[in-house]
Amino acid sequence: MITQQTETVYQSGSVANRVSIVIALYNYERHIAETLDSVARQTSRDVSIIVVDDRSTDNSLDTAAAWMRHNRHPQLGMLLLSHRENAGASIARNTGIAAARSEFCFILDADNLLYPRCIEKHLAALDTRSDAAAAYSLIEVFEGDRELFGAGVFAEEGLIHGNFIDIMAMYRRSALLGLNGFEKIKYGWEDYDLWLRLLESNAIALHIPEITARYRHHHSSITRTEQNSTNVLDLHKEMSRRHPQLRLH
Amino acid sequence: MERAGIFNASDYLFRYPDVGAARLSPVYHYLAHGMHEGRDGGGYGSVAPRVELDLDAIPAILASGLFDARWYAAQYGVVGTDAQLVEDFLKSSAQDALRQPGPLFSCAFYSLEHPDTRITNPLVHYVRYGMREGRRAFQSTVADVFMTQAHDQPIHTFRDFLQPGWPVVVLYWKDGNFFFTDIAKYVAETLSGAGFEVQLLDDHRGLDLDRTEVIVVAPHEYCVHGPGTELAPAIAARVVHMNLEQWHTSWFSLSLDKMLTSRRALDINPLSARGLARLGIKAGFLPLLPRTGGVFDFGRQPPSKQLTELRAVKPLTYPRKVLKRPYDILFVGYLNKRRARSLAELGHVLSDYDCFLHAPRFTGPITPDSPNMIGSQDLAQIAQNAKLLLNIHQGESHYFEWHRLVVSGIAQGCVPLTEPCANIGIVEPGKHYIEATLDEMPARIAWLLGTAQGLREIERIHENGRKLMAKLNKQMARHLS
Numbered sequence: 001m002i003t004q005q006t007e008t009v010y011q012s013g014s015v016a017n018r019v020s021i022v023i024a025l026y027n028y029e030r031h032i033a034e035t036l037d038s039v040a041r042q043t044s045r046d047v048s049i050i051v052v053d054d055r056s057t058d059n060s061l062d063t064a065a066a067w068m069r070h071n072r073h074p075q076l077g078m079l080l081l082s083h084r085e086n087a088g089a090s091i092a093r094n095t096g097i098a099a100a101r102s103e104f105c106f107i108l109d110a111d112n113l114l115y116p117r118c119i120e121k122h123l124a125a126l127d128t129r130s131d132a133a134a135a136y137s138l139i140e141v142f143e144g145d146r147e148l149f150g151a152g153v154f155a156e157e158g159l160i161h162g163n164f165i166d167i168m169a170m171y172r173r174s175a176l177l178g179l180n181g182f183e184k185i186k187y188g189w190e191d192y193d194l195w196l197r198l199l200e201s202n203a204i205a206l207h208i209p210e211i212t213a214r215y216r217h218h219h220s221s222i223t224r225t226e227q228n229s230t231n232v233l234d235l236h237k238e239m240s241r242r243h244p245q246l247r248l249h
Numbered sequence: 250m251e252r253a254g255i256f257n258a259s260d261y262l263f264r265y266p267d268v269g270a271a272r273l274s275p276v277y278h279y280l281a282h283g284m285h286e287g288r289d290g291g292g293y294g295s296v297a298p299r300v301e302l303d304l305d306a307i308p309a310i311l312a313s314g315l316f317d318a319r320w321y322a323a324q325y326g327v328v329g330t331d332a333q334l335v336e337d338f339l340k341s342s343a344q345d346a347l348r349q350p351g352p353l354f355s356c357a358f359y360s361l362e363h364p365d366t367r368i369t370n371p372l373v374h375y376v377r378y379g380m381r382e383g384r385r386a387f388q389s390t391v392a393d394v395f396m397t398q399a400h401d402q403p404i405h406t407f408r409d410f411l412q413p414g415w416p417v418v419v420l421y422w423k424d425g426n427f428f429f430t431d432i433a434k435y436v437a438e439t440l441s442g443a444g445f446e447v448q449l450l451d452d453h454r455g456l457d458l459d460r461t462e463v464i465v466v467a468p469h470e471y472c473v474h475g476p477g478t479e480l481a482p483a484i485a486a487r488v489v490h491m492n493l494e495q496w497h498t499s500w501f502s503l504s505l506d507k508m509l510t511s512r513r514a515l516d517i518n519p520l521s522a523r524g525l526a527r528l529g530i531k532a533g534f535l536p537l538l539p540r541t542g543g544v545f546d547f548g549r550q551p552p553s554k555q556l557t558e559l560r561a562v563k564p565l566t567y568p569r570k571v572l573k574r575p576y577d578i579l580f581v582g583y584l585n586k587r588r589a590r591s592l593a594e595l596g597h598v599l600s601d602y603d604c605f606l607h608a609p610r611f612t613g614p615i616t617p618d619s620p621n622m623i624g625s626q627d628l629a630q631i632a633q634n635a636k637l638l639l640n641i642h643q644g645e646s647h648y649f650e651w652h653r654l655v656v657s658g659i660a661q662g663c664v665p666l667t668e669p670c671a672n673i674g675i676v677e678p679g680k681h682y683i684e685a686t687l688d689e690m691p692a693r694i695a696w697l698l699g700t701a702q703g704l705r706e707i708e709r710i711h712e713n714g715r716k717l718m719a720k721l722n723k724q725m726a727r728h729l730s
Contacts, residue, residue, distance in 0.1 A: 115600035125561035135561060138606060140596035148589040151608050153559040155620040164610070208561045210604045211596040 001181035003095045006052065006081040009061065010068045013077035018046040019104045019119055019170070020077075022096035024089045025051050028110040029059040031216070035110055036067045040076065044119040048077030050096040051110075055086040060110070090182035090190040097176050106170045111216045118212035122170035125208050133198060136169035137208035144217035154205040159195060160247045165205070167191035168213050175203060187231045189239060196243045250276060250290075257291030263346060264289060266361060302343065306373040307335045310350070313376045313509060314528030317351030324349070339370055353395045353528075358388055380506040383469070389497035389646030393671050396496075396524035404522050405533035406728060407440065410462070410489045410513055416446040417462045422475035423451035425467060427617045428652075429493060431625065432517070433466040434544040435537060436491060440464075442540065443729040452476045458484050464515070466491040469503035477507075489513045491535070492521065495648050517651050519673045536675075537652055538718075538725055539660050547629030547661070556627040559620055563603070565634045571662060571711040576635035577602035577698050579663060581628055581653065582643065584608040591641045591687050598691040602698055605631050625657070632661035636707055637697065640667035641687070647671045654682060659714040664707050666693065675721075680713050 021039050025032055032051075039049055049068075053061040061082060068078045079099060083092060089109075097105050104126065106119060118137070125135040136154075141147035149166045152158040159165075167190075179197050182190045198205060236248045250256035261275040262268055265288060268278045279290050310316045311331055316338065318331040325348070327337050335350075342348040346357050350372050359371035363384055366374040375386050387395075411417060417440050421433035437449040450456075453463070454476050468490040471477040480488065488511045494501040508514045508530050515533045516522040525532035539545040549567060556562060563575045578599065582588055588608065592599070599606070607628070609621040617624065623631075632638060638658040640650070649670040658665040665682035668690075678684045683706070685693040697703035 115597070117600060121561075129561070138592075138608070140593040142593070142596075146590040146593035148584065148593055148608065151584050151589070151610050153609075153620050155559060157619060158610075158621065204559060206561045207559055209606045209608075211592065211599050211606065214596065 001094050001098060001177065002091055002184065003098045003181075004083045004085065004087045004091050006083055006095055006099075008079070009053070009082050010065050010078065010080040012068065012072050013048065013074060014101075015048045015050065015077045015079050015099065016101040017048040017075075017077050018102055019044070019106055019123065020048045020050050020096070020100035020102040020173070021106045021108050021114075021119070022093055022100065023049065023051045023108050023110050024054060024092035024096065025056060025060050025064060025110045026054040026086070026089065026092070027056045027058045027060055029056070029063045031111040032060055032064050033067050035108065035113060036064070036071070038113040038115075039108070040071055040073075041116045042114065042119045043117050044123055045075045046123075047119055048079065048100070048102060050079045050099055051081070052092040052096045052099075053080070053082045054089065054092040055083050088184055090184045094181035097173060097181055100173055102173060104170050105173050105176060107167050109168065109215075111218075112168055113214040113216070115212050115214070119170070121208055121210055121212050125206050126170060126172070129204075129206055131204055132172075132206045133175035133203035134169055134171040134205040135208055136165050136205055137210050137212040139166050139168060139213045139215045140211050141215045141217050147217075148211070149215060150207070153207045154195070154199065156199060156245070159199060160245055162248060163189070163192035163195060165191075165195055166215060167194070168215065169205070185235075185238060187235050189235050192239065193242060196239075196246075200243070255290065260291035261288075263360070264291075264364075264367060266364060301369075302339055303370065303373050304336060304339065306339075306370075306377060307332050309376045310335050310372060313372075313380075314530070315351055315354040315372060315376070317353075320351050321349075339373070342370060342372075352398070353387060353391060355388065355391065358391075359384075359386055362386075375502075380502045380509075383473075383499040383503040385497065385499045386502055387496045389495070389644055389648070392496035392524070393647050395527065396520040397671055399520075399523035399527040402523045402526035402532075404519060404526070405531060407489075407515060407533055407535055408443070408728070409533060410515070410531070411440075411445065412462060415460055415462050416448070417464060418453060418456065418458065419447060419449045419464045419466060420453055420471050420477065421449075421451060421466045422470040422477075425470035425475070428625075429467040429470060431544050432491070432493060432537070435540075436464060436466060436515075436535065438540060438543045439535070439725075439729070453484075454479060462489065463487070464489045464491060465507070467493050467504075468507035469494060469500040472507045473503050485510050487511055487513065489515060491515045491517075492525065493517060495646055496521070496524065497644065497646055518649060519675060520649065520671050536721060536725070537656050538721055539656065540722075540725070545625075545656050545660070547626050547633075549633070550626055550630060552630055553624065553627055555618070555620065556623055556630075562605075562631075563634070565630055567633055571636055571664070571708060572704055574634050574636050574663075575603060576605050576631065578604045578606075578637045578639050578666075578694070579631055579635035580604070580606040580608060580639040580641070581623075581657060582608060582641065584610045585643055587644060588641050591690075594687070595691055595694070598694050602694070605635065607631075628657055629661050632657055632663040635663045636711075637683075637694075638663045638665045638667075639694075640665055640670075642668050649673045649676070651676075658682070660718055662711055662715065664710045664714065666690075666697070676717065681710065681717050682714075683710060 139149040258275040318334050356371040419437045437447045441447045465471045490508045515535045519534040522532040522534040654665045669684045
């Protein structure tokens with residue numbers, strides 16, 4: 001798994017709680033505190049937060065550090081790492097996954113939000129299904145056009161035509177390590193690539209038919225960066241090369 | 250240009266709706282683009298054929314029921330025989346695009362929907378070609394009003410269509426929507442229960458249908474794609490068609506074409522049956538009910554692998570008390586833009602509760618074995634374990650979806666919480682289901698599930714639903730005997 005060298009900026013509590021919420025942070029000083037607030041409000045207490053700052057050029061790192069100091073809680077594990085160099089969201093996520101010691105990792109983007117029962121519902125789903133490698137729910141899109149992501153089960157019939165499942169999901173850490181984490185793909189779609197690799201390995205990602213999280217729609221959402229129409233064509237080519245069964249259009 | 254008679258702005262906008270949609274001045278568009286594109290500017294230079302007066306269409310128009318002579322005479326202050334009134338309509342509508350033949354059909358709507366038909370009068374086009382081409386003809390809100398106003402129309406039951414002692418053949422298209430196949434089975438089992446000799450078939454060819462009643466379930470399938478294209482005219486003239494489609498759809502047009510041929514129809518929605526009667530079709534209502542041992546009697550069954558393999562499903566406990574059911578809210582409906590937006594806006598309140606939101610997106614034909622599909626049997630199991638059935642209409646229509654609200658909801662003891670529906674009378678808002686607009690929905694959900702008063706309301710409506718089902722089943726049993 002490709003990771004980056006880091007410095008530990010802040011640490012408190014244990015990272016060995018059952019769930020690590022892994023947040024790749026890059027230039028989201030405006031949103032990171034709200035995102036962390038939504039994590040702190042989880043009904044499930046068996047949670048650690050791992051934030052990996054990918055050399056933000058704004059105040060993101062300080063904002064995250066200040067939030068952690070202010071919200072320190074004995075039950076809530078907190079770890080703030082800083083990449084030595086900017087490496088991209090996928091590698092920052094891998095760094096977080098590698099630093100985790102938990103059974104599960106929940107991948108959260110630094111501008112998105114969890115509803116309070118999000119982790120509780122994902123844990124309940126995966127606890128009853130040891131055969132599932134991951135679980136994802138419906139996600140509400142807010143700001144801009146209201147939409148729903150994740151409306152469908154994890155099956156080839158849907159995924160070969162395009163990705164409909166956001167990265168915001170809970171994974172068994174062992175499954176992520178088994179896949180060598182996220183790959184770095186120019187212009188993005190690492191989440192789609194991960195889902196396809198899971199599918200190709202015959203793993204199951206459970207669909208939780210509930211809305212548990214919120215995806216902020218704006219022009220610089222972490223997974224949508226630089227996806228203009230030319231790049232999308234390149235992405236189609238690259239994804240089809242990696243996964244020949246795809247029928248992208 | 251207009252004064253000189255070489256350009257007609259209103260004509261131009263009417264002919265090319267893309268110009269209006271782009272908010273461009275018609276004359277600017279004509280000079281900058283339209284002329285080069287060979288578009289017709291109207292005026293004396295017009296090359297487009299004028300709408301021709303087609304008086305031969307008068308009988309077909311009258312037969313369609315879409316021309317309402319009394320309504321037309323009162324609306325436009327004209328007098329005459331029915332045929333004279335149609336002639337007046339054809340002449341006047343050539344000058345006035347907003348002139349309507351009756352309360353249901355709108356020429357302007359049809360022209361906007363089907364710009365390629367504009368060289369023909371819209372109603373003439375619809376009755377001659379559009380209906381059998383499956384062109385959408387009715388706005389959902391207008392159709393809702395049309396049906397609701399038809400309260401004085403008689404509603405028949407299946408007995409009024411069938412000759413006592415004649416055997417009945419129930420036909421459906423084997424490659425069609427599998428839900429329609431279930432309805433065909435239901436029709437067969439109901440008639441059989443009523444003592445008729447019934448055959449359920451997917452092909453009538455080769456059968457002697459003399460002295461046999463014929464019921465076609467979903468005529469827009471069987472008679473358009475299936476063997477029904479080869480129905481002998483004498484049979485087609487007396488078939489009882491079972492309409493399953495909502496009026497604003499293209500499928501309804503296909504169905505209407507067949508229903509107007511025989512003028513005998515059954516509908517699963519009583520309001521829709523009344524609307525058909527208003528069009529001059531003898532129409533009856535056949536309620537879908539869970540008959541013991543029948544196709545809609547789902548009972549308790551272990552959930553299938555199709556339901557559970559790729560979904561997180563809570564343990565189904567079938568508690569006796571509705572408030573102990575493990576799911577708070579069940580939603581079932583394919584996802585379109587309207588539903589996605591509505592559910593996203595409800596996200597903050599839905600996320601507090603235990604929900605089962607079955608909202609697949611379908612891009613191609615639906616097959617029963619698709620992993621994204623949940624069969625009726627499985628859905629009923631979830632419904633028997635859910636307190637509320639959330640219903641969000643697919644569009645602007647307030648059509649009462651009997652199958653969803655009654656068969657999947659009330660019959661399973663799950664209380665429908667729905668956007669306002671056209672009141673069908675038998676199942677009443679505030680008594681058997683709860684209505685709330687989308688704006689009211691978040692507060693209503695929080696009240697129902699989060700307050701003692703709201704929980705009592707769920708219990709009350711649940712109990713009313715139980716009594717309603719007992720009453721309907723009793724009525725049906727009486728009817729069958």
